[in-house]
Each structure stands twice: as C-alpha cells, then as structure tokens.
Amino acid sequence: AQSVTQPDIHITVSEGASLELRCNYSYGATPYLFWYVQSPGQGLQLLLKYFSGDTLVQGIKGFEAEFKRSQSSFNLRKPSVHWSDAAEYFCAVGGGGNTGGFKTIFGAGTRLFVKA
Amino acid sequence: DAGVIQSPRHEVTEMGQEVTLRCKPISGHNSLFWYRQTMMRGLELLIYFNNNVPIDDSGMPEDRFSAKMPNASFSTLKIQPSEPRDSAVYFCASSFGRSYEQYFGPGTRLTVT
Numbered sequence: 001a002q003s004v005t006q007p008d009i010h011i012t013v014s015e016g017a018s019l020e021l022r023c024n025y026s027y028g029a030t031p032y033l034f035w036y037v038q039s040p041g042q043g044l045q046l047l048l049k050y051f052s053g054d055t056l057v058q059g060i061k062g063f064e065a066e067f068k069r070s071q072s073s074f075n076l077r078k079p080s081v082h083w084s085d086a087a088e089y090f091c092a093v094g095g096g097g098n099t100g101g102f103k104t105i106f107g108a109g110t111r112l113f114v115k116a
Numbered sequence: 117d118a119g120v121i122q123s124p125r126h127e128v129t130e131m132g133q134e135v136t137l138r139c140k141p142i143s144g145h146n147s148l149f150w151y152r153q154t155m156m157r158g159l160e161l162l163i164y165f166n167n168n169v170p171i172d173d174s175g176m177p178e179d180r181f182s183a184k185m186p187n188a189s190f191s192t193l194k195i196q197p198s199e200p201r202d203s204a205v206y207f208c209a210s211s212f213g214r215s216y217e218q219y220f221g222p223g224t225r226l227t228v229t
Binding site: 034044045103106108109 | 120149158159161164171172207209216217218219220221222223
C-alpha cells in the first residue's frame with residue numbers, strides 16, 4: 001500500500017542552525033515526491049518536487065531535498081533556518097491514477113519551531 | 117493568476133444546518149481535490165475529480181457529505197445536516213494533467229456549534 005511516514009511530529013531548531021526533516025515512503029513504482037509547507041492559517045504551498053533525474057532537488061526559500069531510492073527516503077534540508085521558516089511541513093507521494101485523476105498521499109506533517 | 121479561490125473563508129453554523137463550501141480552481145487545471153484538516157486526523161482527502169468527473173470519493177465520511185463539479189471552474193462541498201464533529205478546515209486544491217503537484221486554496225474554517 002502507498003504510504004508516507006514523517007517520523008518527527010515536531011522539531012525545534014535554533015535560528016541559523018541547519019535543518020533536516022525526515023520522510024520515508026512506500027510506493028510500488030517510481031514515485032513522484034513533494035514537500036509542502038503550511039504557515040498558520042494558510043493553505044499548503046509547494047516547496048519542491050522530484051519526478052526523475054538528479055536526485056538532489058532545489059526548491060523555494062532555500063530548501064533542498066534528496067531522493068534516496070535504496071532508503072525509500074526524501075528528506076528535506078536547509079543549511080540555515082530563519083525564524084520565518086516556522087511552519088508545518090508535509091511530505092507527499094503522488095501516483096495511482098489509472099482511470100484519470102492523480103491522487104497524492106500526504107504524510108502527517110512535521111511542525112518546525114525556530115528559537116532565537 | 118488568482119490561485120485557487122475558496123468561499124467562505126469562515127463559516128459558523130448550528131448543528132443540523134446545511135453548509136455549502138465553494139471552490140474555483142486555477143483556470144486550465146483539470147483535477148480538483150477536497151481535503152479536510154483537523155488536529156486529530158491531520159489532512160484527509162475527501163474526494164477528487166478529474167475533468168469534472170468524481171474519481172474517488174472513498175474519503176467522504178458519510179452520506180451527509182456530497183460534492184459536485186458542474187463545470188471546470190466551480191465545485192461545491194455540501195454537508196447536510198452538519199454536526200459539531202464536522203468542525204475543521206476544508207481545503208480545495210487543483211492540479212493539471214500528470215503533474216501531480218497541487219495548488220491549494222486558503223481553506224474554509226467551519227465551526228458547527
């Protein structure tokens with residue numbers, strides 16, 4: 001069955017420190033992988049995506065993620081966190097629309113707290 | 117582009133009343149998704165449409181919930197009758213073709229008292 005696991009419910013990082021948010025997926029074929037960010041009171045916004053090719057993908061706001069097929073992982077990283085990065089982050093895997101329509105499975109989310 | 121538009125942004129209603137949430141997807145997008153988000157259950161997919169046709173409604177919690185997409189630029193999610201446990205933020209999202217990436221609206225915060 002398709003699934004996405006984000007093992008950390010919340011993470012606290014000091015401003016200026018590096019960040020890594022973990023994501024593991026289960027999917028029967030080559031997955032399409034995404035990271036979304038949700039600020040308080042907002043909808044989800046796409047940070048980056050992986051479809052194929054280079055396994056290190058760059059996104060908006062200085063984020064990057066690396067696809068590791070052998071580990072079924074797609075971890076999100078940022079070298080230096082800013083206070084404005086405090087939000088909830090969702091990993092997602094897409095696929096499975098044989099009859100049309102393209103469903104995406106979302107993880108439970110990781111809430112990032114940034115301390116001064 | 118204005119992005120995905122949802123209305124109303126906030127809705128407060130009494131138990132038993134009918135609630136209708138509205139969504140206008142991004143022009144040109146051919147898939148539309150309705151989600152519900154709560155603290156307890158996280159983000160749940162309720163139903164999605166492709167080319168205005170419902171493809172998967174397995175996430176619709178009960179018969180009290182119904183969704184329609186009469187044309188490519190409009191969709192509704194209706195709850196009748198509403199119950200306090202329906203209180204949540206409801207998101208609409210749209211996407212194009214096989215891109216899978218979804219664009220979310222700002223959400224409707226529903227409170228049923």
